[in-house]
Amino acid sequence: MISRDEQRAIAVDHLADHLLRHGLAKASLRQLAAAAGVSDRMLLYYFDDKSDALTAAMERIATQLAVQLAMAIPEGTTMPAARLVAVAAKLTTQTHLRPYMRLWIEVVAAAARGEDPFVTVAQSMASGFTQWIETRLEAGDGADLQDRRALAAAVLAVVDGLALLDVCAGEALTRSAARSIGEVLTEPDAPA
Amino acid sequence: MISRDEQRAIAVDHLADHLLRHGLAKASLRQLAAAAGVSDRMLLYYFDDKSDALTAAMERIATQLAVQLAMAIPEGTTMPAARLVAVAAKLTTQTHLRPYMRLWIEVVAAAARGEDPFVTVAQSMASGFTQWIETRLEAGDGADLQDRRALAAAVLAVVDGLALLDVCAGEALTRSAARSIGEVLTEPDAPA
DNA sequence: ACGCGCATGTAGCGATCGCTACAAGGAGCT
DNA sequence: AGCTCCTTGTAGCGATCGCTACATGCGCGT
Numbered sequence: 001m002i003s004r005d006e007q008r009a010i011a012v013d014h015l016a017d018h019l020l021r022h023g024l025a026k027a028s029l030r031q032l033a034a035a036a037g038v039s040d041r042m043l044l045y046y047f048d049d050k051s052d053a054l055t056a057a058m059e060r061i062a063t064q065l066a067v068q069l070a071m072a073i074p075e076g077t078t079m080p081a082a083r084l085v086a087v088a089a090k091l092t093t094q095t096h097l098r099p100y101m102r103l104w105i106e107v108v109a110a111a112a113r114g115e116d117p118f119v120t121v122a123q124s125m126a127s128g129f130t131q132w133i134e135t136r137l138e139a140g141d142g143a144d145l146q147d148r149r150a151l152a153a154a155v156l157a158v159v160d161g162l163a164l165l166d167v168c169a170g171e172a173l174t175r176s177a178a179r180s181i182g183e184v185l186t187e188p189d190a191p192a
Numbered sequence: 193m194i195s196r197d198e199q200r201a202i203a204v205d206h207l208a209d210h211l212l213r214h215g216l217a218k219a220s221l222r223q224l225a226a227a228a229g230v231s232d233r234m235l236l237y238y239f240d241d242k243s244d245a246l247t248a249a250m251e252r253i254a255t256q257l258a259v260q261l262a263m264a265i266p267e268g269t270t271m272p273a274a275r276l277v278a279v280a281a282k283l284t285t286q287t288h289l290r291p292y293m294r295l296w297i298e299v300v301a302a303a304a305r306g307e308d309p310f311v312t313v314a315q316s317m318a319s320g321f322t323q324w325i326e327t328r329l330e331a332g333d334g335a336d337l338q339d340r341r342a343l344a345a346a347v348l349a350v351v352d353g354l355a356l357l358d359v360c361a362g363e364a365l366t367r368s369a370a371r372s373i374g375e376v377l378t379e380p381d382a383p384a
Numbered sequence: 385a386c387g388c389g390c391a392t393g394t395a396g397c398g399a400t401c402g403c404t405a406c407a408a409g410g411a412g413c414t
Numbered sequence: 415a416g417c418t419c420c421t422t423g424t425a426g427c428g429a430t431c432g433c434t435a436c437a438t439g440c441g442c443g444t
């Protein structure tokens with residue numbers, strides 16, 4: 001027999017996978033339960049309510065994403081903001097990270113609608129991303145802490161913007177836009 | 193007696209206003225009808241279906257936005273990409289354009305979910321924005337047409353990214369991030 | 385052996401969704 | 415006057431939503 005907590009953990013895995021694959025469109029209780037391979041009744045046994053299940057799944061997803069990012073840009077690595085944008089832009093438009101970015105767009109929009117639990121989730125994830133970016137910003141960048149935070153937020157904004165572009169303009173244009181940003185930022189006076 | 197077409201036009205105005213104020217969260221048929229001051233039965237008399245009503249309202253909104261943008265950056269004005277980003281960033285984070293950007297985020301996310309009619313709406317609006325930006329890019333920017341399009345898409349991405357940041361990190365941080373972007377882009381070597 | 389509590393299935397509640405069937409009012413034409 | 419068609423209200427359909435009540439099992443402690 002598997003304990004409820006273990007089953008809950010398994011369900012979280014399945015839910016995270018399902019959300020990454022199908023986004024928030026297929027996120028009704030019954031659809032989530034089917035994705036987790038249980039009845040909706042049991043999903044509400046493992047979790048307090050739908051909100052609880054989604055929060056747990058999103059936390060798992062955020063962790064997965066953090067791992068992937070840390071692998072690409074290990075802790076201790078720092079670089080100027082312009083370079084960081086270029087690297088991050090290339091990274092997040094790659095195939096294996098696209099589903100994360102796409103879901104992230106949906107989460108933010110759900111937050112904009114005031115949907116529970118996405119207001120909280122979006123805020124905490126955005127704050128997490130910003131802090132993460134700050135640790136990768138070169139020491140010189142951003143005179144005081146205020147500037148540093150703003151700069152990190154700006155980096156995040158650019159990356160998110162590309163993800164948004166991906167949704168409505170497709171992968172190809174997004175990739176070349178990502179390249180353009182890199183060029184504009186890193187070689188502003190050398191059009192070579 | 194007012195003709196159906198006239199009533200439809202009035203309804204479009206009210207719907208556009210309502211969407212800008214309350215976003216897609218309050219966009220059920222009955223809620224839209226209430227916002228337009230008619231019964232849901234009549235809304236479906238003026239429009240084929242919900243999708244038709246939303247499309248009409250979004251077209252109106254896109255037109256309004258285009259007018260506002262054209263007033264700020266008149267036709268014939270051109271500038272380098274970096275400068276355009278800075279100007280657009282400042283512009284779209286201003287109070288009177290924020291509702292448009294917020295709604296735009298929701299529309300793109302609805303498109304990501306495959307919701308009718310937002311897939312079409314998001315695509316056509318994004319394509320419209322990109323073309324608009326292209327006309328404001330300085331002639332030298334972007335060697336061939338391909339580059340120009342990518343550059344325009346990149347500008348759009350940055351602006352959209354700021355809007356997204358606005359949703360989950362608030363107005364204050366977004367404004368300073370917008371300023372940061374301007375600085376990074378326009379004075380990369382002069383930290384003064 | 386027996387009772388207690390965790391685990392799980394069945395069935396359904398009340399709300400909301402987009403949409404439609406039907407009837408009636410009312411203006412205008414012949 | 416009578417007929418027709420545009421307009422509008424009432425009422426409700428079938429689907430889906432998140433969630434819950436209830437019953438039944440099944441394992442474990444005593």
